Amino acid sequence: MADATAALSARSKVQAFLEAARAGDLDSVKKLVAALDEEGKGAAAVAAAVRDANKRTALHFAAREGRTDVCAFLIDQLGLPVDPKDDDGETPLIHATRQGHLHTAQYLLDHGANPSVATSLGATALHHAAGIGNIELMKLLLSKGVDVESESDAGTPLVWAAGHGQQDAVKLLLQHNAKPNTETDDGITPLLSAVAAGSLPCLEVLIQAGADPNIRAGGATPLHIAADSGNMEIIKCLLKAGGDPNTCDDDGLKPIQVAALRNNREVVELLLPLTSPISGASNWNVDGIIEYTLSKDVEEKVQVKEATPLKSASLPRPQLVEVSSDAKRRSLEAKSRGDDAFRRKDYLVAVDDYTQATELDPNDATVLSNRSLCWLRAGQAERALEDARACRALRPDWAKACYREGAALRLLQRFDEAANVFYEGVQLEPENKELVSAFREAVEAGRKFHGTDKPNPTR
Numbered sequence: 001m002a003d004a005t006a007a008l009s010a011r012s013k014v015q016a017f018l019e020a021a022r023a024g025d026l027d028s029v030k031k032l033v034a035a036l037d038e039e040g041k042g043a044a045a046v047a048a049a050v051r052d053a054n055k056r057t058a059l060h061f062a063a064r065e066g067r068t069d070v071c072a073f074l075i076d077q078l079g080l081p082v083d084p085k086d087d088d089g090e091t092p093l094i095h096a097t098r099q100g101h102l103h104t105a106q107y108l109l110d111h112g113a114n115p116s117v118a119t120s121l122g123a124t125a126l127h128h129a130a131g132i133g134n135i136e137l138m139k140l141l142l143s144k145g146v147d148v149e150s151e152s153d154a155g156t157p158l159v160w161a162a163g164h165g166q167q168d169a170v171k172l173l174l175q176h177n178a179k180p181n182t183e184t185d186d187g188i189t190p191l192l193s194a195v196a197a198g199s200l201p202c203l204e205v206l207i208q209a210g211a212d213p214n215i216r217a218g219g220a221t222p223l224h225i226a227a228d229s230g231n232m233e234i235i236k237c238l239l240k241a242g243g244d245p246n247t248c249d250d251d252g253l254k255p256i257q258v259a260a261l262r263n264n265r266e267v268v269e270l271l272l273p274l275t276s277p278i279s280g281a282s283n284w285n286v287d288g289i290i291e292y293t294l295s296k297d298v299e300e301k302v303q304v305k306e307a308t309p310l311k312s313a314s315l316p317r318p319q320l321v322e323v324s325s326d327a328k329r330r331s332l333e334a335k336s337r338g339d340d341a342f343r344r345k346d347y348l349v350a351v352d353d354y355t356q357a358t359e360l361d362p363n364d365a366t367v368l369s370n371r372s373l374c375w376l377r378a379g380q381a382e383r384a385l386e387d388a389r390a391c392r393a394l395r396p397d398w399a400k401a402c403y404r405e406g407a408a409l410r411l412l413q414r415f416d417e418a419a420n421v422f423y424e425g426v427q428l429e430p431e432n433k434e435l436v437s438a439f440r441e442a443v444e445a446g447r448k449f450h451g452t453d454k455p456n457p458t459r
Contacts, residue, residue: 013032013035013036014036014050014052016028016032017029017032017033017036017047017050017058018050018052018056018058018061019061020032021058021059021061021062021067021070021074022061022062022064022065022067022349023065023067024062024065024067024069024070026069026070026073029058029070029073029074030073033046033047033078036050043078044078044079044080047074047078047080048078048080048081048084051086052352053351053352053355053356053359054086054087054088054348054351054352054355055085055086055087056086056087056348057080057084057086057092058070058074058080059071059074059075059080059082059084059092060084060086060090060091060092060095062074062092062104063092063093063095063096063101063104063108064092064095064096064098064099064101064348065099065101066096066099066101066103066104067104068101068103068104068107071092071104071107071108072107075111076111082108082111082112082113083112083113083114083117085117088119088120088121088380088383089117089118089119089120089121090119091113091114091117092108092113093105093108093109093113093114093115093117093125094117094119094123094124094125094128096108097125097128097129097134097137097141098128098132100129100132100134100137102134102136102137102140105125105137105140105141106140109140109144115141115144115145115146116145116146116147116150118150118152119152121152121153121154121382122150122151122152122153123152123153123154123160124141124146124147124150124152124157125137125141125146126138126141126142126146126148126150126157127150127152127156127157127160128160129141129157129169130157130158130160130161130164130166130169130173131160131161131163131164131166132164132166133161133164133166133168133169134169135168135169135172138169138172138173139172142172142176148173148176148177148178149178149179149182151184153184153185154184154188155182155184155188155190155193156178156179156182156190157169157173157178158170158173158174158178158179158180158182158190159182159184159188159189159190159193160193161173161190161202162190162191162193162194162197162199162202162203162206163193163194163196163197164197165194165197165198165199165201165202166202167199167201167202167205170190170194170202170205170206171205174205174206174209178190180206180209180210180211181210181211181212181215183215183217186217186413187215187216187217188217189211189212189215189217190202190206190211191203191206191207191211191212191213191215191222192215192217192222192225194206195222195225195226195231195234195238196225196229198229198231198234200231200233200234200237203234203237203238204237207237207241213238213241213242213243214242214243214244214247219249219250219251220249220250221243221244221247221249221255222238222243223235223238223239223243223244223245223247223255224247224249224253224255224258226238226255227255227256227258227259227262227264227267227271228258228259228262230259230262230264230266230267232266232267232270235255235267235270235271236270239274245271245274245275246275246276253293254275254278255271255275256268256271256272256275256289257278257289257293259271260289260290260292260293260294261293261294263290263294265286265290268286268289268290269286272284272285272286272289278292280292281293327360327361328360328361330360331356331357331358331360331361331364331367332357334353334354334356334357334360335353335354335357335364335366335367335370337353338350338351338352338353338354338357338367338370338371338374339370341353342370342373342374345377347374347375347377347378348374348378350370350371350374351371351374351375351378354367354368354370354371354374355371358371363394365391365394365395365398365401368387368388368390368391368394369387369388369391369400369401369404371387372384372385372387372388372391372404372405372408373404375387375408376404376407376408376411379411381408381411381412382408382412384404384407384408384411385405385408385409385412387404388401388404388405388407388408389405391404391405392404392405397428398428399425399428399429399432399435400425401425402421402422402424402425402428402435403422403425403434403435403438405421406418406419406421406422406425406438406439406442407438409421410438410442410445415442415443415445415446416446418438418442418446419439419442419443419446422435422438422439422442423439425439426439
């Protein structure tokens, strides 16, 4: 191993060191950190300085994989700080928690990790523990005094738990005085999150705790959202809790009309006797309501020919960089490694490989598209959007680049922008059913759930 280590380039040693930490190969970690100390600065200083393209240290990689023995070596033997932040503001504790590694999280906390540190998007370790429903991890974090009402861009830990259908996590947070009606900046509450996730158990627990069944978000009530999805059990639960079937959303539609737009006869039939007659609907029966609602909606339906003009031509195109044949070859090799990691669903490793590829060949839009998808799968929508837009700048006539940008915008709940971008892709490839479907879904999502900013680009 010593001879092989000596033969590695400095960059290769860095990659091997981080990979050894990820794999839990403690012997290699020790040998590689010694090999990296070429200038005699000391193993601790060298190890602390080694970071990947996203500023993750060996401790991040070890914690993410639950390699507690490697974490112990890095902290106890080398004296590495326990709370370094990567580019997303995530600490090793957050990495360990997101993957459900209880013992690693316990070790980090016992050695001074701050459980209240939040990422750049405001999420703490408790948010992630609640999202995966790991009760033991949640109890551990709560015992350290973490604020149960800490706000991330996507809400409190209770919103995360409800949105992921984690009933036991919802119960535990409520027992620790989490507020069932706390709203995000977008007006989303835990109850709305549970309804959107289709989680009846979480919904029932929240209602019992006093959650408001008539809260509005984006102009719609929980009944509107449930009627749109057609979840009969959720609808019945909301009605029993006092959900108002006669409240109109911002488009002037009652829940029964939302169900009618979906041609969902079962939901329309359920809501019919509870809904006051609608002016203009002459036949107040299931068929009459569906026929009236659909005919009224015809003039508002999204027509491809009426949508906004194509914008891709106005995108700034970057200056292409001259790339040597050797750099292109090495870029393709890094891209191939990224493809392999993606197939293993190891998205963050794939990001590292794609980063190397794009550094070697900045002209390859495919690499940016692939990295955008990896960021999306890893839940990093802002980074996904940044790469998608860079990809479109390189290839403005590529429909897939439009799809990548629209998908990132959709994850960010910027539905109006997503609809516009998806439509630009449709103009490039009118027969692309995936793009057409994504376009209409974005419009529908904006109109039904976050419709306050006129998400329909044709209006």
